Structure formats: C-alpha cells, structure tokens
C-alpha cells in the first residue's frame with residue numbers, strides 16, 4: 166500500500182491496537198510519531214522500531230490536555246517532518262470490578278475524563294495538524310470509533326458509547342469541511358479485538374461475543390491496522406466520511 170515518505174502520528178500508540186498500527190506503518194515505509202501517556206510502552210516500542218532501522222519517535226503526553234497535544238505535535242514534527250497522516254486511536258473504557266457503571270452510579274468526573282480522552286483529543290490533534298495539511302493540500306485522518314458507537318452493547322458504559330458515536334459525528338463533519346482541501350477523514354469501528362485488555366476479561370465475556378460473531382473469533386490488532394493503512398493509502402483516495410466495521414460481522418452496524 167506504500168506509505169513511503171509519509172509521516173504518521175498515532176495517539177495511544179503504545180497500546181494493543183496502536184502498536185500494531187505503528188508496526189504496519191513503518192514496514193510500509195512511513196515514519197511514525199507515537200504519543201502515549203504511558204511512558205514505558207511507547208518508549209519501548211519506539212526503541213524497538215529504531216533498532217530495526219525504522220523511523221519512530223515517542224512523546225509522552227496526556228491527549229486530554231490541549232497544551233500537551235500541542236507540544237507533542239511540535240516535537241514529532243521537528244523529529245520526523247510535517248505530519249500528513251493522523252490516527253486518533255487513544256481511548257479508555259473505565260470499568261469497575263470488570264463491569265461498566267450504570268448511568269445512575271456514574272461519577273461525573275469519570276464521564277468528563279472519557280469525553281476528554283476519547284473525543285476531545287480527536288478535536289485537539291485535528292485542530293493542530295490540519296493547518297499544515299491544508300497548506301500542503303494533502304492529509305489523511307483515521308479515528309478509532311467502535312461498534313459500541315453505533316449499537317447498544319451492555320459490556321460498555323454510556324460515556325464510552327457516547328464518545329464513540331461522537332467520533333463518527335466529528336468524522337462526518339470533518340470529511341465535509343476538509344474534503345475541498347484534499348484531506349480525507351474516516352473512522353474504524355472495531356468489534357472485540359484481542360488486545361491485552363480484552364485477553365484479561367473473563368473468558369465467558371469473550372466467548373459470548375465469539376458465539377455471535379459470524380467469523381467465530383476475536384479480531385487481531387493487526388487486522389484493525391490493515392484497515393487503517395487501507396484508509397490512508399492510495400487505494401482509498403475517493404473514500405471519505407466513512408466508518409468501516411472491523412468486527413468479523415458482529416452486529417453488522
């Protein structure tokens with residue numbers, strides 16, 4: 166799909182899906198800027214990719230704080246060059262003893278945090294990187310929604326599904342606003358993906374999803390990454406404002 170000479174910024178790049186995305190981009194010729202609030206995961210990933218001869222730069226930042234996003238963009242662009250591809254992937258889905266909070270017990274501070282991390286960060290990075298994309302008349306943006314943003318799922322809480330629906334709304338708005346500038350904006354809606362987080366969930370919870378997934382298994386982080394690379398490659402130049410499920414047919418939202 167060749168991303169030769171491209172510069173990709175990935176938020177939450179140290180996590181399960183983010184790591185797979187970073188690995189696929191560097192193998193396809195891109196340089197990757199990894200932004201994550203977890204210093205260890207991101208640093209180890211960047212170090213490993215650099216040792217293999219790829220170009221990767223890690224910046225530790227909390228994507229829910231605008232000033233830290235601004236600093237992360239500046240540091241990544243001075244290390245790797247102008248960012249032409251943005252992957253808004255950072256996300257959280259707080260649970261309590263493995264269960265989502267019902268709305269009547271949800272802590273307003275937790276609600277605000279989820280909105281800040283899952284949705285506001287998409288606005289922040291887009292706001293910061295789009296001026297350069299407009300100037301160069303080229304940009305690619307992919308944001309991580311979820312099937313929970315399109316259908317009711319009792320395994321997540323209201324703040325999570327609301328923000329994932331918000332990602333879809335903002336994707337469609339931005340596709341309309343930025344299309345005339347040569348920028349495409351799309352979203353991915355993963356189903357249940359076999360990341361460390363999901364692997365740690367009770368076996369029954371994963372088995373229940375597998376039973377109603379036509380492909381009868383969990384998805385792999387690399388399979389979400391493949392869809393992401395497709396949406397930023399030359400194979401999807403006329404696709405914008407779309408949400409692609411990567412869910413093995415689960416829900417078919």
Ligand SMILES: NC(=O)c1ccc[n+]([C@@H]2O[C@H](COP(=O)([O-])OP(=O)(O)OC[C@H]3O[C@@H](n4cnc5c(N)ncnc54)[C@H](O)[C@@H]3O)[C@@H](O)[C@H]2O)c1
Pocket residue numbers: 176177178179180181182183200201202203206226227228229254255256257258282309310311312354355356357358359360361362363
């Ligand atoms: N795993 C799944 O089954 C699944 C399904 C649907 C959607 N998603 C979405 O895919 C994305 C990646 O999920 P994942 O499974 O890789 O999760 P993950 O927890 O493995 O990775 C998320 C990464 O985001 C980082 N992060 C969290 N808060 C941050 C903050 N404030 N600032 C900077 N970084 C922060 C974490 O440190 C982590 O490295 C998320 O948006 C998630 O909602 C995942």
